[in-house]
Amino acid sequence: MDLPDEFSFINKIKPAKLKQSSCIIGIGDDAAVYRANSNKDQVVCVDTMCEEVHFSRKTMTPFDIGWKAVAVNISDIAAMGGKPLYYLVAIAVPNSWKEEELLNVYEGMAAIADKYNIDLIGGDTVSTKGSLVIAVTVIGELPTGKALLRSSAMPGDIVFTTGTLGNSAAGLEILLHQEENTYKSFEKELIVFHQRPVPQVEAGLILSSLNERVSLNDISDGLASECNEIAEASNVSIEIDEHALPISNALKNYSLDDQLNWVYYGGEEYQLVGTTSKQHYLQIEEKMKQANIQVTKIGTVKEKGEFPVMIRKDGRSLELKKLGYNHFREGEK
Amino acid sequence: MDLPDEFSFINKIKPAKLKQSSCIIGIGDDAAVYRANSNKDQVVCVDTMCEEVHFSRKTMTPFDIGWKAVAVNISDIAAMGGKPLYYLVAIAVPNSWKEEELLNVYEGMAAIADKYNIDLIGGDTVSTKGSLVIAVTVIGELPTGKALLRSSAMPGDIVFTTGTLGNSAAGLEILLHQEENTYKSFEKELIVFHQRPVPQVEAGLILSSLNERVSLNDISDGLASECNEIAEASNVSIEIDEHALPISNALKNYSLDDQLNWVYYGGEEYQLVGTTSKQHYLQIEEKMKQANIQVTKIGTVKEKGEFPVMIRKDGRSLELKKLGYNHFREGEK
Numbered sequence: 001m002d003l004p005d006e007f008s009f010i011n012k013i014k015p016a017k018l019k020q021s022s023c024i025i026g027i028g029d030d031a032a033v034y035r036a037n038s039n040k041d042q043v044v045c046v047d048t049m050c051e052e053v054h055f056s057r058k059t060m061t062p063f064d065i066g067w068k069a070v071a072v073n074i075s076d077i078a079a080m081g082g083k084p085l086y087y088l089v090a091i092a093v094p095n096s097w098k099e100e101e102l103l104n105v106y107e108g109m110a111a112i113a114d115k116y117n118i119d120l121i122g123g124d125t126v127s128t129k130g131s132l133v134i135a136v137t138v139i140g141e142l143p144t145g146k147a148l149l150r151s152s153a154m155p156g157d158i159v160f161t162t163g164t165l166g167n168s169a170a171g172l173e174i175l176l177h178q179e180e181n182t183y184k185s186f187e188k189e190l191i192v193f194h195q196r197p198v199p200q201v202e203a204g205l206i207l208s209s210l211n212e213r214v215s216l217n218d219i220s221d222g223l224a225s226e227c228n229e230i231a232e233a234s235n236v237s238i239e240i241d242e243h244a245l246p247i248s249n250a251l252k253n254y255s256l257d258d259q260l261n262w263v264y265y266g267g268e269e270y271q272l273v274g275t276t277s278k279q280h281y282l283q284i285e286e287k288m289k290q291a292n293i294q295v296t297k298i299g300t301v302k303e304k305g306e307f308p309v310m311i312r313k314d315g316r317s318l319e320l321k322k323l324g325y326n327h328f329r330e331g332e333k
Numbered sequence: 334m335d336l337p338d339e340f341s342f343i344n345k346i347k348p349a350k351l352k353q354s355s356c357i358i359g360i361g362d363d364a365a366v367y368r369a370n371s372n373k374d375q376v377v378c379v380d381t382m383c384e385e386v387h388f389s390r391k392t393m394t395p396f397d398i399g400w401k402a403v404a405v406n407i408s409d410i411a412a413m414g415g416k417p418l419y420y421l422v423a424i425a426v427p428n429s430w431k432e433e434e435l436l437n438v439y440e441g442m443a444a445i446a447d448k449y450n451i452d453l454i455g456g457d458t459v460s461t462k463g464s465l466v467i468a469v470t471v472i473g474e475l476p477t478g479k480a481l482l483r484s485s486a487m488p489g490d491i492v493f494t495t496g497t498l499g500n501s502a503a504g505l506e507i508l509l510h511q512e513e514n515t516y517k518s519f520e521k522e523l524i525v526f527h528q529r530p531v532p533q534v535e536a537g538l539i540l541s542s543l544n545e546r547v548s549l550n551d552i553s554d555g556l557a558s559e560c561n562e563i564a565e566a567s568n569v570s571i572e573i574d575e576h577a578l579p580i581s582n583a584l585k586n587y588s589l590d591d592q593l594n595w596v597y598y599g600g601e602e603y604q605l606v607g608t609t610s611k612q613h614y615l616q617i618e619e620k621m622k623q624a625n626i627q628v629t630k631i632g633t634v635k636e637k638g639e640f641p642v643m644i645r646k647d648g649r650s651l652e653l654k655k656l657g658y659n660h661f662r663e664g665e666k
Contacts, residue, residue: 024374025480028566030412030551031378031473033480036369041357044454045364046470048423050461079363090381090423090468121377128383130463135423137379137470140364147358147366218363233361 009125013106018119020085032121040141043082047072051131059175062101064195066108072220073138074116075199075270079218081208082142086121087113090135092128116201146208152215153234157275159299162203164248165223166259167193169266186250197270204272206287216274222267224309228322231308240299240320242313265323275301342458346439351452353418365454373474376415380405384464392508395434397528399441405553406471407449408532408603412551414541415475419454420446423468425461449534479541485548486567490608492632495536497581498556499592500526502599519583530603537605539620549607555600557642561655564641573632573653575646598656608634
């Protein structure tokens with residue numbers, strides 16, 4: 001890419017109009033300025049995606065890359081029970097990228113931003129001699145004191161998850177090992193889960209709006225890793241009922257071994273997994289039903305035992321090891 | 334670098350104690366949560382540094398790299414008249430880096446964070462097959478409605494700058510072209526300006542606390558580029574009095590041509606340049622003097638003329654072109 005001027009590029013990606021009226025200064029000065037709602041807490045996160053580590057041009061279009069870079073951060077806000085409001089984009093672009101491709105990345109970001117009514121308020125576009133790196137910061141808000149932490153689980157809680165699991169990993173598998181012209185319709189469906197994940201903002205907002213204790217994580221690194229995090233942070237053990245796991249019809253085309261491997265270790269789902277009391281779970285089920293959001297009871301929280309997470313299947317309990325996606329290991333491949 | 338587990342690394346960089354009491358959740362959950370001061374506006378920015386584009390291992394230690402990555406963002410907050418409170422770090426690390434070196438980067442960040450009393454509240458450390466990329470997000474606050482914009486300059490204003498100019502670029506020149514064992518004491522002094530820039534937070538706070546119109550930029554891309562930005566955003570012209578430019582004693586060891594080249598086009602100063610009315614400037618001078626901050630009148634704002642920025646020297650006016658540092662061009666070298 002050979003851009004004559006950073007400013008001319010900024011003008012191309014700068015939104016014509018801000019959606020959030022609380023934004024005072026958007027892109028174009030040294031920093032962005034906004035007025036926080038005084039009845040809310042501020043919630044902020046940053047996530048980074050690197051070419052050939054977190055995504056590949058072979059499996060993701062520039063539009064998909066942009067979409068996903070923002071989606072994974074919106075998902076982190078959702079996992080706290082927050083509502084996303086703003087995002088900032090730091091992007092390091094290698095010379096091999098064309099300006100049009102980079103603009104497609106920003107179009108993918110704008111597409112998901114429009115869906116969630118969030119504004120691009122800042123960023124930095126620089127060149128790199130390495131591969132593409134995108135770091136997105138998302139800022140949101142949540143009701144004061146109502147952040148949903150992974151450390152809130154208690155023995156006796158029900159473990160629940162939104163949506164169906166394992167789809168994104170199956171989609172990646174198809175993208176990596178199958179020719180495009182051979183895709184069946186269920187395979188195309190699974191691919192969309194991988195390329196255009198949909199963060200569960202509405203579910204998170206329902207969970208933080210009910211005045212009850214909920215522990216919550218988003219599933220970025222696979223169910224095994226996320227449940228281990230909740231168990232460790234809360235000092236409890238979690239037992240997953242393998243027969244209760246919500247599997248999509250598309251995923252049921254594969255062997256049970258494949259299904260479970262993707263559900264436990266696949267990651268990049270961006271569904272939510274959490275725990276709450278039995279009594280409160282009934283209320284959550286009702287609210288989610290009204291909002292047309294699938295929620296499934298997949299296990300129970302126990303007193304801390306030998307293993308942080310166990311699978312209950314066919315009357316036996318087995319350890320579910322924390323073998324989620326680890327970026328450092330992945331980078332060594 | 335071959336880290337066994339992202340979590341063990343996070344534990345090494347996680348601050349033992351948060352300095353800002355408004356932080357509710359720091360590092361360790363899906364996102365950080367803090368409570369905004371309801372009498373303040375929120376100010377946020379992100380800046381990215383890439384190895385071999387923005388810095389080199391030959392001229393910057395890992396500690397320096399960390400320091401500077403946070404400093405440049407604190408400087409953007411200062412340029413809005415804000416007080417920095419929190420930072421988040423997204424870092425993509427190549428395999429060639431050792432864990433110890435990466436920890437040194439975080440030590441550099443922690444050192445400047447301590448100086449400004451700001452907290453590390455989030456981040457993401459991932460591996461990359463490319464070169465090191467650091468994107469730092471800084472969040473701060475400023476008095477409601479008092480953000481200092483580059484679009485506020487008016488004809489008749491005085492143009493002022495903090496500190497002395499050109500030092501950082503001279504420091505880089507020395508680092509690139511001279512053997513370490515030959516450094517004289519003034520050369521060492523200039524090198525520090527380049528490796529450990531000091532953002533002008535106190536000066537920015539003084540400017541935003543006085544209830545007057547001030548336009549402001551930080552000097553990241555050289556005086557020529559920053560003055561052009563103010564002139565264009567404010568729809569005015571700026572005339573710089575070349576004889577008035579504040580030059581350090583260390584820089585006076587070089588030819589006048591070198592001095593001026595570094596002042597106008599060098600960049601990475603992180604001093605502030607701004608404009609305000611004549612009357613208000615006297616008040617600023619007084620307040621800065623009390624705070625022991627050097628401030629110098631370097632020019633005046635004119636009605637918009639043929640050129641956005643001119644230099645006044647020896648009775649003549651010349652155009653000062655916008656030839657600041659451009660990351661894209663730099664990347665092509």
